Amino acid sequence: MSKPFSPAIAPGSTIGILGGGQLGRMTAIAAARLGYRCHIFCPEPDAPAFEVAAAHTCAAYDDAAALDAFAKSVDAITFEFENIPAASAAKLAEQAIVRPSWSVLETAQDRVLEKTFFNRIGAATAPWRAVDSLDSLTSALKELGTPAILKTRRMGYDGKGQARIASPADAAKAWDAIGRAPAILEGFVSFSREVSVIVARSPRGEVNTFDVVENVHVNHILDTTRAPAQISAEQAERATAIAHHAAVALDLEGLLAIEMFVDHEGRILVNEMAPRPHNSGHWTIDACITDQFEQFVRAVCNLRLGSTERHCDAEMKNLLGHDIDGWADILSEPKAKLHLYGKTEARDGRKMGHVTRLFPRWKKGTK
Numbered sequence: 001m002s003k004p005f006s007p008a009i010a011p012g013s014t015i016g017i018l019g020g021g022q023l024g025r026m027t028a029i030a031a032a033r034l035g036y037r038c039h040i041f042c043p044e045p046d047a048p049a050f051e052v053a054a055a056h057t058c059a060a061y062d063d064a065a066a067l068d069a070f071a072k073s074v075d076a077i078t079f080e081f082e083n084i085p086a087a088s089a090a091k092l093a094e095q096a097i098v099r100p101s102w103s104v105l106e107t108a109q110d111r112v113l114e115k116t117f118f119n120r121i122g123a124a125t126a127p128w129r130a131v132d133s134l135d136s137l138t139s140a141l142k143e144l145g146t147p148a149i150l151k152t153r154r155m156g157y158d159g160k161g162q163a164r165i166a167s168p169a170d171a172a173k174a175w176d177a178i179g180r181a182p183a184i185l186e187g188f189v190s191f192s193r194e195v196s197v198i199v200a201r202s203p204r205g206e207v208n209t210f211d212v213v214e215n216v217h218v219n220h221i222l223d224t225t226r227a228p229a230q231i232s233a234e235q236a237e238r239a240t241a242i243a244h245h246a247a248v249a250l251d252l253e254g255l256l257a258i259e260m261f262v263d264h265e266g267r268i269l270v271n272e273m274a275p276r277p278h279n280s281g282h283w284t285i286d287a288c289i290t291d292q293f294e295q296f297v298r299a300v301c302n303l304r305l306g307s308t309e310r311h312c313d314a315e316m317k318n319l320l321g322h323d324i325d326g327w328a329d330i331l332s333e334p335k336a337k338l339h340l341y342g343k344t345e346a347r348d349g350r351k352m353g354h355v356t357r358l359f360p361r362w363k364k365g366t367k
């Protein structure tokens with residue numbers, strides 16, 4: 001059955017964003033360029049997005065009165081943070097246009113639902129088993145072997161809520177380390193590269209992907225993204241097709257980032273997804289005609305999607321903690337673009353900003 005026609009949400013309207021981190025900040029900047037106002041909803045009083053948005057609400061994600069007032073004050077609602085309580089998302093959907101829909105967030109919030117979804121649409125993942133007790137962990141380890149990684153089903157990011165298991169004897173220690181929470185055990189993928197693809201889909205059904213990029217993580221946190229990924233054209237096509245297929249199968253209205261492994265046989269295995277702008281898409285601000293934040297705004301507002309053409313190659317490096325003390329040197333580099341998030345306290349490992357270095361395109365004739 002085709003969906004009822006939904007009109008574009010025109011410039012001048014107000015976009016509500018749940019979450020006020022750097023992703024919300026860069027979305028609000030892109031939205032302002034197109035003439036939208038943003039209203040940020042975030043529980044942290046010094047959220048980086050507050051200072052670049054037209055309005056903000058500082059309240060907990062389950063504060064019913066604040067959510068009501070927020071929904072009434074905006075023309076559409078989206079997220080820059082996917083771990084919103086189900087009840088809050090349902091409440092907002094009763095009163096406002098919410099994109100992407102709750103079912104997309106629900107799949108992305110739970111690693112078991114996420115892996116089930118990707119396997120159902122024919123995308124390979126690491127072998128996995130759902131685990132809810134030490135007994136089930138022990139049997140899953142017998143089936144998948146070691147090394148393996150135990151991850152909490154929910155609320156894990158940047159390596160939090162994860163334990164590597166080198167031998168079956170480590171099972172109890174790993175189960176304790178993740179707080180005995182419902183979990184997933186994944187076989188360890190010996191990968192040659194980590195790549196990601198960002199796809200946008202609008203309510204009118206337009207789909208567009210950015211080039212596949214390559215990511216290097218240090219201490220489980222993204223360190224560097226290189227665009228484009230140094231993979232074969234077939235691998236890039238396969239990764240892009242998975243992203244396109246996922247966006248359609250989820251009936252996505254918004255942006256979706258999918259992280260994948262390329263294993264030593266050259267196969268692409270999906271690791272996880274995030275239904276929002278993604279750290280591995282920051283390079284698009286300086287190297288593409290339309291960047292991921294503008295594309296996100298276009299998709300949420302049901303505008304035509306923009307061209308994702310890459311006009312130069314790029315390397316994005318995250319600036320964590322005191323890395324930002326090097327801001328003046330970065331500003332003196334002619335081909336470096338510095339982005340700072342306005343965070344006052346430079347704690348170790350905290351994402352304070354990023355720098356994108358631009359290079360002439362090396363591959364002729366690619367998108």
Ligand code: AMP
Binds near residue numbers: 160189190
């Ligand atoms: P995640 O929180 O799932 O993104 O995991 C964080 C990082 O841990 C990934 O980017 C990988 O570098 C590594 N990792 C996660 N799952 C696996 C796996 N099944 N096999 C090997 N490495 C993994």
